[in-house]
Amino acid sequence: MSRPFRRFFFILFILAGCSSPMLDFSLSFNLPEKAVNPLPYSLAVGTFKDMRPQTRASANRKWLGLVPGVLWVDIATDIPEIYTVFTPFASRPLPDNMARAIAAGIAGTGVFNRVLLAADGGRADFFLTGTLRKSRLTERCYYYGSFMYAWLARVFALPYVSFVVEMDYDVRLVRVSDGVEVWRRNFTHRVDDRYHTVYELGRGRDGKHLIASIFSRIIARDMGAGLAEIRACLAGDG
Numbered sequence: 001m002s003r004p005f006r007r008f009f010f011i012l013f014i015l016a017g018c019s020s021p022m023l024d025f026s027l028s029f030n031l032p033e034k035a036v037n038p039l040p041y042s043l044a045v046g047t048f049k050d051m052r053p054q055t056r057a058s059a060n061r062k063w064l065g066l067v068p069g070v071l072w073v074d075i076a077t078d079i080p081e082i083y084t085v086f087t088p089f090a091s092r093p094l095p096d097n098m099a100r101a102i103a104a105g106i107a108g109t110g111v112f113n114r115v116l117l118a119a120d121g122g123r124a125d126f127f128l129t130g131t132l133r134k135s136r137l138t139e140r141c142y143y144y145g146s147f148m149y150a151w152l153a154r155v156f157a158l159p160y161v162s163f164v165v166e167m168d169y170d171v172r173l174v175r176v177s178d179g180v181e182v183w184r185r186n187f188t189h190r191v192d193d194r195y196h197t198v199y200e201l202g203r204g205r206d207g208k209h210l211i212a213s214i215f216s217r218i219i220a221r222d223m224g225a226g227l228a229e230i231r232a233c234l235a236g237d238g
Helices: 002-018 057-065 093-110 147-158 198-203 210-235
Strands: 039-046 071-076 112-117 125-141 161-176 181-196
Touching: 039 093, 039 210, 093 112, 093 125, 093 210, 112 147, 125 210, 161 210
Parallel strands: 039 112, 039 125
Antiparallel strands: 071 125, 125 161, 161 181
């Protein structure tokens, strides 16, 4: 291989390495509802119970891209906040991230007099928590013939990865004084987010990694609808 040719490939690999994805997997969102008159209650938000299968993606499947003729490889994981094909996040568990994001989102609406995390302690009139049953992330890695496509995509901004997120969880509101469950909803989703380049992964979306932003949008939409129901449910108790 000639020296100019070697330099060319060296530059390609350097550019590829500089486009690393963001590592922030925390969730954040703003809920649309703004209360004029807050409910006369305090709310504690607890960490969700984790009932997901604890299986990770198989990194070995990436090497299928070395086989000429392979168009894409699908790699799925049930705990995407810990490991995906492209990034080992090593962030807080998703059930904890959900509780923190929901608490911050509800606090920003002013619907309740006070919103706190149950883990921080403190008395509350109502307790909000839930169960996370599925958070499956399937990453489709495009190769179109050989592993070299993945490297060329990093330089020329060709599409090289798509995401499918499947999420199943429930949320419930319990009155602390008597332990009565006053509200419950189950949410199930499948979201396709296709054709991202390594540059988009590096920039992220809304200040978060693309995968975290998908989860944030799902939970924000659900809790926006749920909060309206909760407010209607509790309005008559004042």
